Amino acid sequence: MTALSVIPVEGFPQVLPGDALVDLIAQHAPLVSGDVVVVTQKIVSKAEGRLVEIDAADPVAHKHLVEREAVRVLRRRGDLIMTETSHGFVCANAGVDLSNVARGWAALLPVDPDRSARRIRDGLRARTGHSVGVIVSDTFGRTWRKGVTDVAIGTAGVAAVVDLRGTTDALGRELEVTEVCVADEIACAAELVMGKSRGVPVAIVRGVDPTWLRESSVKDEIVRPYAEDLFR
Amino acid sequence: MTALSVIPVEGFPQVLPGDALVDLIAQHAPLVSGDVVVVTQKIVSKAEGRLVEIDAADPVAHKHLVEREAVRVLRRRGDLIMTETSHGFVCANAGVDLSNVARGWAALLPVDPDRSARRIRDGLRARTGHSVGVIVSDTFGRTWRKGVTDVAIGTAGVAAVVDLRGTTDALGRELEVTEVCVADEIACAAELVMGKSRGVPVAIVRGVDPTWLRESSVKDEIVRPYAEDLFR
Numbered sequence: 001m002t003a004l005s006v007i008p009v010e011g012f013p014q015v016l017p018g019d020a021l022v023d024l025i026a027q028h029a030p031l032v033s034g035d036v037v038v039v040t041q042k043i044v045s046k047a048e049g050r051l052v053e054i055d056a057a058d059p060v061a062h063k064h065l066v067e068r069e070a071v072r073v074l075r076r077r078g079d080l081i082m083t084e085t086s087h088g089f090v091c092a093n094a095g096v097d098l099s100n101v102a103r104g105w106a107a108l109l110p111v112d113p114d115r116s117a118r119r120i121r122d123g124l125r126a127r128t129g130h131s132v133g134v135i136v137s138d139t140f141g142r143t144w145r146k147g148v149t150d151v152a153i154g155t156a157g158v159a160a161v162v163d164l165r166g167t168t169d170a171l172g173r174e175l176e177v178t179e180v181c182v183a184d185e186i187a188c189a190a191e192l193v194m195g196k197s198r199g200v201p202v203a204i205v206r207g208v209d210p211t212w213l214r215e216s217s218v219k220d221e222i223v224r225p226y227a228e229d230l231f232r
Numbered sequence: 233m234t235a236l237s238v239i240p241v242e243g244f245p246q247v248l249p250g251d252a253l254v255d256l257i258a259q260h261a262p263l264v265s266g267d268v269v270v271v272t273q274k275i276v277s278k279a280e281g282r283l284v285e286i287d288a289a290d291p292v293a294h295k296h297l298v299e300r301e302a303v304r305v306l307r308r309r310g311d312l313i314m315t316e317t318s319h320g321f322v323c324a325n326a327g328v329d330l331s332n333v334a335r336g337w338a339a340l341l342p343v344d345p346d347r348s349a350r351r352i353r354d355g356l357r358a359r360t361g362h363s364v365g366v367i368v369s370d371t372f373g374r375t376w377r378k379g380v381t382d383v384a385i386g387t388a389g390v391a392a393v394v395d396l397r398g399t400t401d402a403l404g405r406e407l408e409v410t411e412v413c414v415a416d417e418i419a420c421a422a423e424l425v426m427g428k429s430r431g432v433p434v435a436i437v438r439g440v441d442p443t444w445l446r447e448s449s450v451k452d453e454i455v456r457p458y459a460e461d462l463f464r
Contacts, residue, residue, distance in 0.1 A: 003237050003238060003239040003425065004237070004238040004425055005236070005237055005238075006235060006236040006237075006421065007235040008234075075462040075463070082462060090375070139412075142374065142375075143322070143374075143375040143376075143456075143461075143462075144321075144322035144375075144455075144456050144461065144463075144464075145416065145456060146393060146411065146413065146453065146455070147392070147393035147411045147412055148411065148412055149412070150417070160379070162379075179378065179379045180371075180380055180381070180423070181374075181377065181380065181381050182424065184377065184379070184381050184420065185381050185420035185423055185424050186424065188381070188420035188421060189236070189238065189417070189420060191412070192236055192414065192417050192421060192437075193235065193236055195441075205424075208424065209427075221378065222377050222378050222379060223376075223377070223378070224375075224376050224378050229375075229376065230306075230307040230309060230314060231307070231375050231376075
């Protein structure tokens with residue numbers, strides 16, 4: 001196993017609705033085959049036109065938009081609304097986000113983040129000739145731990161979950177913990193160089209296990225079905 | 233912001249109770265000041281003698297040990313017992329782990345993982361002269377996402393949570409999401425080079441934001457108090 005590099009893509013311009021995100025990434029990111037490109041949800045939503053006007057003077061406008069986007073409200077506390085989205089994600093405020101968008105606008109999650117990731121992956125392959133994995137990342141809270149971390153909401157060309165069943169530990173005993181969510185771990189690694197205030201929306205993770213580079217889906221591999229949920 | 237390197241520490245020997253973990257890390261890890269050293273819980277527990285004998289032929293021995301270690305059982309499903317530990321962690325099986333320990337033995341969590349991290353940090357500074365951050369990591373599941381990821385259960389010399397309140401986004405608007413759990417993100421980055429079956433129990437994360445290198449505590453910064461919990 002060699003070292004991994006996590007490389008921020010500097011000088012990325014502000015993204016506007018209709019921008020060709022693939023062209024911007026191809027221009028700014030020094031990619032090679034085998035890289036995983038992590039792209040924040042915010043610029044994917046912007047490029048896909050997933051912006052809605054919101055009355056900045058209306059204190060409940062954001063809340064109403066969250067309630068419209070959510071398919072289910074799990075809990076409320078103060079301004080926090082814990083929701084389930086149409087994708088099956090359980091997150092705060094149905095992913096509706098006001099930061100890093102112009103005043104008077106809110107960004108919604110992509111309709112199908114796995115598809116967004118596939119389009120970027122396919123576009124980068126066509127333009128650069130390099131086969132890369134793509135992760136669309138967002139920032140979620142956690143039930144029992146304070147502070148937020150980044151997670152994968154869409155993947156293409158890189159495993160979401162790696163199944164280690166049937167492999168053994170260093171002492172030859174079969175592993176109990178068998179499914180590792182490498183896509184969320186890669187999203188976390190990328191966030192360390194992006195920061196939230198530095199405006200770095202794309203990072204490259206170079207050197208991941210080549211066996212992880214395969215077709216994948218957050219929806220199929222990571223989203224926990226309602227029936228398997230112990231806490232909803 | 234420069235790139236981050238995530239470096240596996242190769243050739244680490246099996247750790248036995250009473251081993252001086254600091255000496256082993258100092259010998260095998262090519263550290264420089266500013267590095268963050270991520271050490272898996274398993275070798276910390278072994279070095280600290282947190283091993284108990286368990287009757288491998290008794291199908292309920294593991295369950296009874298889990299129930300003894302847990303301060304609260306939140307849910308049960310099949311072999312899974314969702315527990316709260318004495319540290320305030322909510323995790324499967326009270327952190328009692330059978331993998332990568334000899335048959336007939338189980339590893340318990342360190343009594344105070346922040347203290348374990350501080351001892352390693354202080355020892356490495358004394359032996360190598362380098363000021364490094366230390367994270368003790370473990371592998372936890374997540375409520376609404378399949379697959380496990382690594383988290384920090386103890387920290388020293390590197391922030392657990394970074395508070396961005398008062399900072400602004402790239403458009404000058406105050407950030408809504410303000411507290412990032414960088415220690416968990418660093419633990420995730422490290423796991424990508426450790427793997428569960430390769431027996432790499434230590435990794436170096438080089439190039440983190442130098443402002444993160446400060447006194448810290450998982451217990452104080454990450455563990456969500458019971459009263460703030462929406463789902464327990």
